[in-house]
Amino acid sequence: MSARAWAANGLLALAAGALTLGAGELALRATVRRPRVPMHVVCDCPYLYGLNPRRPGISAEGLxxxxxxxxxxxxxxRVLVLGDSIAYGVGVEPSETFAKVLERRLDQRGRRVEVINGGVLGYTAYNELEYYLARGRDFQPDAVVVAFCMNDVVDPELHWSGTRREVPDVPPDAIPDPVYHATHVARLLGPRLPLLGRRSEVLRRLALLRDPRRDPSWRTRLYASVGGRTWPTYITGEDDLGIQVLTDGDSPQWRWLRAMYGRLRSAVEADHARLVVLIVPLAYQLEDGYPFRPQDEFQRYCRRQRLTCVDLLGAFRAHRGEGLFPPAQGDWADIWHPTAAG
Structure with a gap:
């Protein structure tokens, strides 16, 4: 067979392989159920994605x-609330989010008060900073309240993977721990392709076959033994990153968080407003004797920076018997949001 024939056959084989992979990709994507009007839209904007104004209940301003x-x-x-699903208010009506409860309580004091719910599912300190710089400051808030949840320091690519929040290229500044990302997260998500990033369903399914989270031993990484008792330490469902990283002020996650909040505070104060950080506990932290307290490190940070921080752990423990964080969604947020606003 001539060299030209070999080359032609090789090209045909490559074309056939590409068509097969393309057909497989389309077939797998067809099996993924997605809402007709997605909750989020990825944008060519510094904050990467936002709420979809075409979605019922979302305003033309994306709120x-x-x-x-x-x-x-x-x-x-005017108060602008920034945060993730907690601020957004998953599980409650828009009028019952803590932003709106706070608005009603403040407005009753004889002053015209507006509290804007800027919460977006999956947001981290990076998104919140960039959203404020690009759009949030346009509302001219007098105060900016950031609702910090412990999972705000997880790797965003892992947090957004497989959702409509997934972006082709996550900016380096959005990644709290680049080393962890390279050695751990990339292994979980599989290879990255040009243009597609990690959004290929074929590669996603192949990566699942080798996903260490399928191993029964994975569960042991989500707990720690202290004082003769086993305690949960995971801060998100898709990763084994432990809450301990937030008890260490020198961890990469804390260094990243300080950098994000430092930049946000500078921008907020440059606009003659005040930054307030709301520290939201995890459900398992409500148990008596829970040994890991990132709240202590937060208080040290807030004192050093003279930053106003509100720790909700005590208030939440006082309400834990009322189903504040039950396993199912239920009516947990009906209690959570008034408690946070209080």
Missing amino acids: RDRLFAIPKPAGTY
Whole structure:
């Protein structure tokens, strides 16, 4: 067979392989159930994605809230709430999110107050910073409240993978721990392709076959033994990153978080507003004797920076008998949001 024939056959084989993979990709994507109008839209914007204004309940400004006048009306005190699903208010009606409960309570004191719910599912400190710089400051808030959840320091690519929040290229500044990302997260998600990133369903399914989370031993990484008792330490369902990283002020996650909040505070104060950090505990932290307390490191950080921080652990423990964090969604948020607003 001539060299030309070999080359032609090789090209045919490559084309056939590409068509087969393409057909497989399309077939697998067809099996993935997605909402007709997705909750999120990836954008060519520094904050990477936001809520979809075409989604019922989402305003034209991309908020789970009503429209707000820009510029701010004279005599109005305005608060902007930033955060993830906790701030967004999964499980409650828009009017019962803690932003709206807070708005009603403050407005009753004889002053015109508006509290804007800027929560977006899956947001981290990086998204919140970039959203404020690009859009949030346009609302001219007098105060910015950031609802920090412990899973805000997990690797975002792992957190967003397989969802409509997935972006082809996650900026380096959005990754709390680059070493952990390279050695751990990439192994879980599989290879990255040009243009597609890790959004290929074929490669995603192949990566699942070697996913260490399928191994029964994976569960042992999610707990730690202290004082003769086994305690949960995982801070997100898709990873084994432990809450211990937030008890160490020198961890990569804390260094990243300080950098994000430092930049956010500078921007907020440059706009003559005040930054407040709301520290939200994990459900298992409500147990008496739980040994890991990132809240202590937060308090040290807040004292050093003279930053206003509100630790919700005590208030949540006082309400734990009321089903604040039950295993199922249920009505947990009906208690959570008034408690946080209080």
